[in-house]
Amino acid sequence: MRWEPEIMRNISTAGRKxxxxxxxxxxLLLLMVLTLLAVSGMNSASLEFVMAGNExxxxxxxxxxxxxIEQAISQGVLNPAxxxxxxxxxxxxxxxxxxTVTAQLGGVPLPAMWGSSWNSFSxxxxxxxxxxxxxRSARAINTQGLAVIxxxxxxxxxxxxxxxxxxx
Numbered sequence: 001m002r003w004e005p006e007i008m009r010n011i012s013t014a015g016r017k018x019x020x021x022x023x024x025x026x027x028l029l030l031l032m033v034l035t036l037l038a039v040s041g042m043n044s045a046s047l048e049f050v051m052a053g054n055e056x057x058x059x060x061x062x063x064x065x066x067x068x069i070e071q072a073i074s075q076g077v078l079n080p081a082x083x084x085x086x087x088x089x090x091x092x093x094x095x096x097x098x099x100t101v102t103a104q105l106g107g108v109p110l111p112a113m114w115g116s117s118w119n120s121f122s123x124x125x126x127x128x129x130x131x132x133x134x135x136r137s138a139r140a141i142n143t144q145g146l147a148v149i150x151x152x153x154x155x156x157x158x159x160x161x162x163x164x165x166x167x168x
Contacts, residue, residue: 053136054136054138057134057135057136057138058134058138058140060095060132060134060135060138061095061132061133061134061138061139061140062132062140062142063091063132064091064095064096064097064132064133064134064140065097065130065131065132065140065141065142066130066132066142067089067091067097067130067132068087068089068097068098068099068128068130068131068132068142069099069128069130069142069144071087071089071097071099072085072087072099072101072128072130073128073146075087077101078101078124078126078146078148079103080103080107080108080109080124080126081103081107082101082103082107083102083103083106083107084100084101084102084103085100085101086098086099086100086101087099087100087101094134094135095132095133095134095135096132096133097130097131097132097133098130098131099128099129099130099131100128100129100130101126101127101128102126102127102128102129103124103125103126104125104126104127105125107124109122109123109124109150110122110123110124110125111123111152120151120152121149121150121151121152122149122150122151122152123147123148123149123150124147124148124150125145125146125147125148126145126146126147126148127143127144127145127146128143128144128145128146129141129142129143130142130143130144
């Protein structure tokens with residue numbers, strides 16, 4: 001019975017001699033694959049972080065352009081006698097806007113809804129183009145059309161189809 005442990009010892013020694021470091025090579029290959037996956041994941045996360053920041057800057061530029069439109073309306077620069085009005089402003093130190101208000105139809109009013117009680121009013125049409133700038137060259141250009149209802153203007157002709165064509 002003494003010969004069995006000796007045989008077992010010879011078999012295990014022969015198996016070790018045949019391996020010759022294959023486990024080390026396979027382990028290193030697996031570590032390399034895991035490292036590549038980790039680096040790839042970090043690059044992907046960094047790219048998504050930059051993309052989210054760029055989206056925020058784009059949103060800031062859009063909101064800044066909207067501020068330009070609101071400022072043009074609130075400052076009352078909707079004057080049909082002026083062909084174009086320019087406004088500039090800054091929301092923050094980095095976000096700026098520039099708005100241009102242009103009177104449409106050469107500033108001539110249009111009658112509002114012929115044939116109804118509204119024909120005693122006129123409308124003036126304007127276009128506001130506002131450009132918002134944010135950091136990282138983010139830019140948004142917003143356009144808003146406006147119609148301002150005003151009292152009837154005698155320069156606008158009455159509707160010839162109405163029974164009462166008297167000027168009021």
